[in-house]
Amino acid sequence: xxxxxxxxxxxxxxxxxxxxxxxxxxxxxxxxxxxxxxxxxxxxxxxxxxxxxxxxxxxxxxxxxxxxxxxxxxxxxxxxxxxxxxxxxxxxxxxxxxxxxxxxxxxxxxxxxxxxxxxxxxxxxxxxxxxxxxxxxxxxxxxxxxxxxxxxxxxxxxxxxxxxxxx
Amino acid sequence: xxxxxxxxxxxxxxxxxxxxxxxxxxxxxxxxxxxxxxxxxxxxxxxxxxxxxxxxxxxxxxxxxxxxxxxxxxxxxxxxxxxxxxxxxxxxxxxxxxxxxxxxxxxxxx
Amino acid sequence: xxxxxxxxxxxxxxxxxxxxxxxxxxxxxxxxxxxxxxxxxxxxxxxxxxxxxxxxxxxxxxxxxxxxxxxxxxxxxxxxxxxxxxxxxxxxxxxxxxxxxxxxxxxxxxxxxxxxxxxxxxxxxxxxxxxxxxxxxxxxxxxxxxxxxxxxxxxxxxxxxxxxxxxxxxxxxxxxxxxxxxxxxxxxxxxxxxxxxxxxxxxxxxxxxxxxxxxxxxxxxxxxxxxxxxxxxxxxxxxxxxxxxxxxxxxxxxxxxxxxxxxxxxxxxxxxxxxxxxxxxxxxxxxxxxxxxxxxxxxxxxxx
Numbered sequence: 001x002x003x004x005x006x007x008x009x010x011x012x013x014x015x016x017x018x019x020x021x022x023x024x025x026x027x028x029x030x031x032x033x034x035x036x037x038x039x040x041x042x043x044x045x046x047x048x049x050x051x052x053x054x055x056x057x058x059x060x061x062x063x064x065x066x067x068x069x070x071x072x073x074x075x076x077x078x079x080x081x082x083x084x085x086x087x088x089x090x091x092x093x094x095x096x097x098x099x100x101x102x103x104x105x106x107x108x109x110x111x112x113x114x115x116x117x118x119x120x121x122x123x124x125x126x127x128x129x130x131x132x133x134x135x136x137x138x139x140x141x142x143x144x145x146x147x148x149x150x151x152x153x154x155x156x157x158x159x160x161x162x163x164x165x166x167x
Numbered sequence: 168x169x170x171x172x173x174x175x176x177x178x179x180x181x182x183x184x185x186x187x188x189x190x191x192x193x194x195x196x197x198x199x200x201x202x203x204x205x206x207x208x209x210x211x212x213x214x215x216x217x218x219x220x221x222x223x224x225x226x227x228x229x230x231x232x233x234x235x236x237x238x239x240x241x242x243x244x245x246x247x248x249x250x251x252x253x254x255x256x257x258x259x260x261x262x263x264x265x266x267x268x269x270x271x272x273x274x275x276x277x
Numbered sequence: 278x279x280x281x282x283x284x285x286x287x288x289x290x291x292x293x294x295x296x297x298x299x300x301x302x303x304x305x306x307x308x309x310x311x312x313x314x315x316x317x318x319x320x321x322x323x324x325x326x327x328x329x330x331x332x333x334x335x336x337x338x339x340x341x342x343x344x345x346x347x348x349x350x351x352x353x354x355x356x357x358x359x360x361x362x363x364x365x366x367x368x369x370x371x372x373x374x375x376x377x378x379x380x381x382x383x384x385x386x387x388x389x390x391x392x393x394x395x396x397x398x399x400x401x402x403x404x405x406x407x408x409x410x411x412x413x414x415x416x417x418x419x420x421x422x423x424x425x426x427x428x429x430x431x432x433x434x435x436x437x438x439x440x441x442x443x444x445x446x447x448x449x450x451x452x453x454x455x456x457x458x459x460x461x462x463x464x465x466x467x468x469x470x471x472x473x474x475x476x477x478x479x480x481x482x483x484x485x486x487x488x489x490x491x492x493x494x495x496x497x498x499x500x501x502x503x504x505x506x507x508x509x510x511x512x513x514x515x516x517x518x519x520x521x522x523x524x525x526x527x528x529x530x531x532x533x534x535x536x537x538x539x540x541x542x543x544x545x546x547x548x549x550x551x552x553x554x555x556x557x558x559x560x561x562x563x564x565x566x567x568x569x570x571x572x573x574x575x576x577x578x579x580x581x
Contacts (some may be wrong), residue, residue, distance in 0.1 A: 001550060006412040008442035009501075011533070036537020038248070039546050040386050047536035084534070089318050098506075123542040142543055153527065157412045157441050159499040160491050161389055163297075170298055188539055192532045223461030224398045243379055245403050248410065248538040250379045255461070269321065 002152045003140055004040075006127075007033070007048035009158025015051045016131060019093045026059045026095070028066035032077050034086040037124060044125065046087060046151070047141075052080065065105050068090060074113060083119040088117050088124075089138065093131040099130040099166060102139065110139060111148065118144035127151070137166045171231030174218070174265040181266055190246050193219045196265065197247065203274040206237045215251055216272070219266050222253075226261050229253045239277040281320055288494035292320060298492050299323030299370065301388035301413070303378040305354040306330070307339035308394030308418045311481030313358045314341050317365040319489060324362055326390055327374040327381040328354040339474040374580050378404060386411050390488050393417040394481075396470075398456045403441055405446050409531040410538075414440040414491055417451075418480040420505075420507070422471035432476050432509025436483045439490075441563055443502035447530045449519040451504075476509045483507075483514055 011033075019029045028125040035046045058073035081088045092109070094100045102110070110128045118141050119128035127140035127148065138151035150167035171194040175187040186197040188241060196216040203210055212231040221227045222244065229251035233241045238254025245251070256275035259268055281292050288294075300321050302309050305328035305429050313326065331351040332343045340354070343359035355373035374381035378395075385391060391408045393399060393415060401417055408415035420434035439445050446452045483505060490499035504517040 008412060008440075010534075012440040036410070036539075037541045037543070038386065038538040039541060041383065044543070045386065045411070045537075045544065047410070049534045049536050086534070119409070120309055123545060125543050136574070142547065155389075155412075157414065159501040160494060161414070161438060163389075189535065191530055191534075191535070193518070220457075222402075223454070223457035223459070242399075243377065245379050245382070245407055248382075249541065 003046065003125075003138075003149065004043065004153045004155065005035075005046040005048070005136075005138055005151045006157055007009075009156050009162075011048055011051060012156055012161045015091060016093065018051070018053050019131065020095075023059065023067070023148070024056060024135045026067040029071075030054050030067050030069060030090060030092040032080070033089045033091050033129065034080065034084065035089065037087050040123070046089075046125070047090075049086065051076075051091075053119070065109075066103075069113075070117040078116060081117050081124070081126065085121055085123055088121075088126050090114070090119050091131065093133075094142040097134045097136045098132060099164070100130045100137055102128070102130050102137065106130060114139075114141045114148070115144035117141070127163050135164050135166070172179075173203055176267070177264060177266050181269075188247060190217075193217070193221075195246065198269075203273050203276075205234045205273075210234065214269075215246060216265060217246070218268055219261055224257060224259075226259045226268055226272070227253055227277070228256075228259075228269065230276075234276045280298065284319065287489065287494055291493040291495070294492055295320040295489075296322035298389045299325060299387055300488065301385045301391035302326040302358070302394070303381075303385070303391060304328055304394035304396075305358045305547075306336065306394060307341075307474065307477040307480045308375075308420070308481050310339075310341040310343065310358060310361075311477055312356070312392050312394065312418075312485055314361055314365075315451060315482065315485040316488075317362040317369070319472070319485070321369075322366065323370040323388075324358075325372045325374070325384040326355055326358045326362075327376065327378040328358075329376050330354050332357060339472055339477055341474075374496075379405075379471070382407065385413075388413055389493060390414045390416060392484060394419070398452050398460055401446055402452050402457070406531065408439070409441055409445070410536055412536060414438065416484045416488055418447060418477075418484045420472070420476045420480055420509075430471075432473075432507075434476055434480045434507035434509065436480055436487065436503075436505040436507070436514070438487050438491075438500055438503045440501040441531075442533070443528065444523055444526065445502075445528050445530050448523055448526065448528050449502075449504045449517065463540065463571070479507055479509075479514065 023029050033051050034049045038045045054058050054073040058070050060070045061066040062068040070134050125140050129136050129138040136154050137149045151167045154164055154166055156162040176212035178185045182198050184199050188195050188197055198214040200211050201214045213216045215229040217227045232254045241252050254275050300316055302313055331353050332347045334348045337348050353375045355375045358534050359371050359373050372384045391413050393404050395408045405415050423431040448461045490496045504519050505514050506517045
């Protein structure tokens with residue numbers, strides 16, 4: 001099963017602009033992208049809908065990491081997933097150009113909270129996306145009790161259409 | 168403009184599995200496996216009630232499949248990522264309870 | 278000299294990009310057949326072509342690629358399109374659906390751009406909505422011949438680019454409730470609308486050019502939305518006044534939270550895959566994964 005992610009160029013631009021805003025205490029900003037889903041044969045297509053930033057006051061002070069969401073940020077995101085049934089993707093940026101990598105902190109922390117989204121909205125898949133200024137990479141959880149998989153292909157839909165392979 | 172939440176609550180009395188969704192920003196009601204009488208015999212199929220204007224009609228009721236011998240000018244439409252069939256049945260007003268609207272639309276195939 | 282040398286101005290990597298792209302062609306009549314031919318010439322590698330009809334004698338005045346022999350044989354328009362594309366792109370990935378586009382949605386979902394050359398406003402509205410659900414840019418063409426009485430006839434047409442997140446066919450006034458109501462009153466009996474080859478050619482060529490702008494980097498600022506009006510009497514294609522009037526507006530007709538399939542459920546999707554009898558290859562893969570997980574550990578208890 002392959003997983004693709006599509007996002008309107010305007011929405012992606014909005015996300016990048018927001019994530020670049022300086023934060024009073026965190027080094028990085030984070031947010032969530034909601035998405036619809038569809039089967040394409042055996043494959044799954046993720047179709048981005050909207051973006052919500054994690055509010056300034058919902059970060060924890062933790063100088064050892066770029067950004068740490070507090071419990072309120074997580075609660076709001078989980079509620080969003082539960083109320084809408086949408087697929088939710090935690091998103092942040094590492095800047096730079098080309099295909100970004102998840103940091104060791106991302107790889108350690110993401111599995112701690114992403115399965116909770118699968119528990120509140122099990123009909124959807126959820127995950128995490130890391131952006132650069134020109135590309136993205138993504139992890140996907142299909143269910144709370146499964147190892148995560150990866151988004152294979154991203155498409156930025158705009159003028160022009162830009163596609164890149166990410167796994 | 169009716170209150171969608173109140174209308175769906177009323178429809179759920181009639182059909183507990185009714186689901187309020189939306190298409191193009193407009194509320195639509197998905198009625199899975201709805202039972203009704205058509206052409207003198209019982210039918211059970213998914214229905215989709217569109218209580219606002221669609222494709223030139225003030226309201227519409229979409230059917231999972233055509234009903235032989237009933238309804239005229241059946242056409243296929245795509246809504247909510249499924250294909251639906253709809254007969255020509257005009258002037259079912261939007262300013263009435265959705266339960267009444269549903270019944271009036273079902274007269275097209277009764 | 279390599280085949281696409283003359284179009285190298287489209288940008289580095291454009292040949293590969295065009296070859297990788299998949300174009301949806303909905304309607305393979307006068308407009309759609311033109312577009313199919315042009316896309317094949319320019320090197321598009323993937324096609325999803327849907328049309329339920331066969332060519333008739335009255336189509337041969339404009340259906341590009343269709344012959345009198347095809348009309349005598351009542352050949353499907355999809356077969357004509359396939360033959361034409363293959364003649365220029367022998368390795369093209371061509372999927373044809375000799376049915377309405379509503380029965381080609383699984384294939385159309387995979388398209389990078391959908392080109393609509395359909396009859397009727399209701400069809401256009403549905404097709405555009407489908408494209409928006411899948412975040413696929415939709416390019417619509419259409420022509421009409423208007424009887425002006427003693428002033429003769431007016432040939433008119435439109436090419437509209439509708440990209441997710443930007444304005445749509447309703448925003449620019451092509452689709453209105455009044456037009457839908459009038460169309461509904463005819464119960465689909467459109468009659469023999471006048472159609473000739475050259476306006477279709479103008480519209481199709483313009484549409485193909487706009488599609489190529491979306492796929493290749495040759496144009497610095499391709500439009501995410503445009504509405505071009507064709508005046509067949511003066512021979513002009515010009516930007517509609519709607520475009521300037523609508524600048525800065527946000528489309529209210531396609532809410533962004535309506536992407537995807539509202540009935541999709543990953544649990545059912547996985548069940549459907551996993552309940553299928555496993556191929557030998559898949560069983561081998563599962564065994565390998567189980568071995569890997571046994572050594573390195575995993576949360577997963579099932580294989581995707």
